[in-house]
Amino acid sequence: MLEITLENAGKRYNRDWIFRGINHTFFPAKACAITGNNGSGKSTLLQCISGAIELKEGKVAFTKSGAAISPDNFYAYIAIVAPYLELVEEMTALEMLRFHGSFKPFLENISITNILDEVQLLPAADKQIRYYSSGMKQRLKLAQAVFSNVPVLLLDEPCTNLDQEGYELYHYLINTYCKQRTVIVSSNDKNEYSFCKEVIDIRAYKNI
Numbered sequence: 607m608l609e610i611t612l613e614n615a616g617k618r619y620n621r622d623w624i625f626r627g628i629n630h631t632f633f634p635a636k637a638c639a640i641t642g643n644n645g646s647g648k649s650t651l652l653q654c655i656s657g658a659i660e661l662k663e664g665k666v667a668f669t670k671s672g673a674a675i676s677p678d679n680f681y682a683y684i685a686i687v688a689p690y691l692e693l694v695e696e697m698t699a700l701e702m703l704r705f706h707g708s709f710k711p712f713l714e715n716i717s718i719t720n721i722l723d724e725v726q727l728l729p730a731a732d733k734q735i736r737y738y739s740s741g742m743k744q745r746l747k748l749a750q751a752v753f754s755n756v757p758v759l760l761l762d763e764p765c766t767n768l769d770q771e772g773y774e775l776y777h778y779l780i781n782t783y784c785k786q787r788t789v790i791v792s793s794n795d796k797n798e799y800s801f802c803k804e805v806i807d808i809r810a811y812k813n814i
């Protein structure tokens with residue numbers, strides 16, 4: 607079983623602490639939301655968990671069945687959806703997923719065609735991503751992450767640009783494919799994290 611632990615986690619930019627003193631363990635099948643107002647540090651915390659940026663104090667630890675995983679290898683265990691992660695616009699959705707799947711395999715027993723079908727993008731499979739609407743791009747980002755064969759999903763504002771049907775699709779994907787995995791959602795929108803069993807409100811870690 608994979609566990610992610612934050613020990614006294616703190617992050618500072620210049621003189622400003624964004625958060626400090628977070629202690630928490632993330633478990634599989636126990637989705638957790640990171641909440642807080644705009645600019646409070648949700649994305650920063652998520653990126654610290656992913657290993658993309660470093661904490662200023664404390665640490666993030668990944669352990670698998672009790673054995674520590676090197677921070678250099680965190681990336682192999684996680685998939686991320688985030689507004690700042692760009693898609694390769696020159697590719698078609700089919701090409702993009704094939705490319706992605708060549709270095710981070712998708713779940714077993716599901717083809718790329720099935721994946722596109724699941725997110726209702728099959729009719730647009732051969733269209734270049736630059737011609738996608740913003741909601742279609744978001745569905746593709748969700749597909750890329752949810753169908754990656756990894757135990758941890760970091761979802762930063764996962765329903766950005768989605769309409770009502772898109773929200774329903776998101777909840778379907780979470781229910782169908784993510785129940786046994788470690789899911790961490792950074793969001794201000796209750797509809798995005800209603801299924802989370804735990805909430806970290808980052809504002810509780812600002813009295814420094």
Ligand SMILES: Nc1ncnc2c1ncn2[C@@H]1O[C@H](COP(=O)(O)OP(=O)(O)OP(=O)(O)O)[C@@H](O)[C@H]1O
Pocket residue numbers: 619624642643644645646647648649650651794
């Ligand atoms: N590289 C950086 N250098 C300096 N300050 C930064 C840097 N990155 C983020 N910040 C600051 O850290 C704070 C937290 O930003 P972050 O993007 O994590 O907030 P957020 O809670 O995800 O916000 P939102 O809800 O608007 O997405 C903000 O004040 C931001 O300006």
